Amino acid sequence: MDSKDFDLNSLLILHAVIECGSVTAAAKKMAMSPSSVTYAINKIRRSTMNPIFTRTKNGITPTTLALELNQRYTKAIALINDGLEFSSGCKESEVSRNIIISTYNFFEYWLCHYVTNTENRISNFCLNFVDYPISRETRISKLRNHEVDFDIGGLLPNDASIVAHKLCSSRFKALVSINHPTIHDKLTLDDWNKNKHIKWMQKSDEAMVHDGDANLVDELHNRVVAVKSTNSLNSLMICSESDYIMLVPEYLADFLKENFSVKVFDLPFETTMTSALYVHFHRSAKRKEFVNASLDTLINMVSENNKSNSSLKTETI
Template identity: 25%
Template sequence: MKLSEVDLNLLLLFQRLMQERRVSTVAEQMNMSQPGVSNALAKLRRRLGDPLFVRGPGGVVPTPFALRLAEPVSQALAILHAALNPETGFDPLRVTRTITIGMTDIGEVVFLPALVERLSREAPGISLNTVRDTSVNLSNEMAEGRVDLAIGLLPQLKGGFYQRRLFDQRYVCLFRRGHALEDAPLTLAAWRETEHLVVVSAGTGHGQVDDWLKRRGVQRRVRLTVPHFMSVGYILQRTDLIATVPERLALQLAAPFSLSLRTLPSTLPAAPIHLLWHERVQQDEGNRWLRGVVIDLFADSAMQTRRTKSVQKRS
């Protein structure tokens, strides 16, 4: 027999008859007439090729075939009921799952240490996985459920996504301790004449720094160009190069690599860093909980007071 040939209501009726053993009681519980119950039972009998129930003292008695069928039918209906009526109340201490977050190499340095530390205490069963927005189609991956959240400067995520601004990322100048600029005024002329390490991080949005400088005709002495930020600390630590990097990255790199950071002599536009998620997980309790953790850890306090204004759906 094919499943398409079975009416779910007939299986519900079968389960009730197994429990009650009285047609009149089942008819009342299912808001049916007794003839209606009898007709439905006759239909199920024809489908299964067995009487299922025969008359007995005070009601009906299941056949051996019905007794064998009772447990798997009951289990199947219970599974279906649970799927259609999921339990509410997400418990991070008990959940076991892998969360995938789209972020840049900067994001891994800035966000992951605090996030992993928090999850190890509050959700020890959650494992984290990260992907680069430059290595996958982040929009498709999130729409299809393979990536749960994204953090960063990601202007390519538009229709179908929600966003929450976390902070505006300022840019600063970073160099080794003992550099000639450490005790001297960082003028625009000094900044331009010093040799630079430049990061060309395609697809991350941080290329706006170079675009802004080019539009204003600001020239730099570029000694070295690299495609990512992960090598910046190692290079600056052993050279006299300077780099213009996001402030929160600079704060993370300063102590481990013995670096100093200074305010730039020219104000660059700040980069808005957002938490983004697809509309398919807007109501998911686990995703909502994780979004709350990210916001609690990384959102500027001034932004948190304007939460109702900063959560918006992109058109």
């Protein structure tokens, strides 16, 4: 970063644009011309050599870098206003960094639960979860533009700017409520066929998450589905409070049994269908401390939850 081209006034203008949501509104608030506001934002962009805002159909959206700079600016101003010295030698824990994560609802819950209840390397960071995009193209775009730090979900197509790390893969299990009236110690094929099912509907681009023979197995293709939901956590909650059966990846089984009123069974038929979970991040951030800390936490979370399952593996692509 070139310090001679980077000043506190530029950060003040950045703060105003983020708060107001547009260059025009920020210029009006600060009694400046829109071109002067744009000039200040471009100074930051040139100094950091990274985009500061991205354009969407609803206007402009601050990137991860912009949010971090704004957070540090507001903390610095607060310290100055309180008559305290803001030292450039502050510890990372004193200037908490936002980690922006785009993922499934169930993984958001799982990660929050793990971070809250264990000692880990990201306890001093703020986890900022955002909506999971509807397409692979949007997921890639958000990573390229530094709008998110991590994308956790199905494997994205190869991209030179993105690193993919496989967190785990496993076969599927059947999930039912612990209070199910007819399914007790074993799930039979008759149980599978007679009971209704709830189905987590993934985005069309996420079909690649399910590898194997899912479309060829009659028991999967012909099951009676009573509820479909694109919200994974909502699907899990409904299953735990109803008589429906739900397919879940085996890597989730132990966590679900410990935290929901459910029980998990082997499928009563043969299938090679598997589910894989990947974490993606921008290649330029590969050596950053928060990325390594986050990866360690994610890997530990998955491995600790699945110590009894030796088939779960992680790898970097």
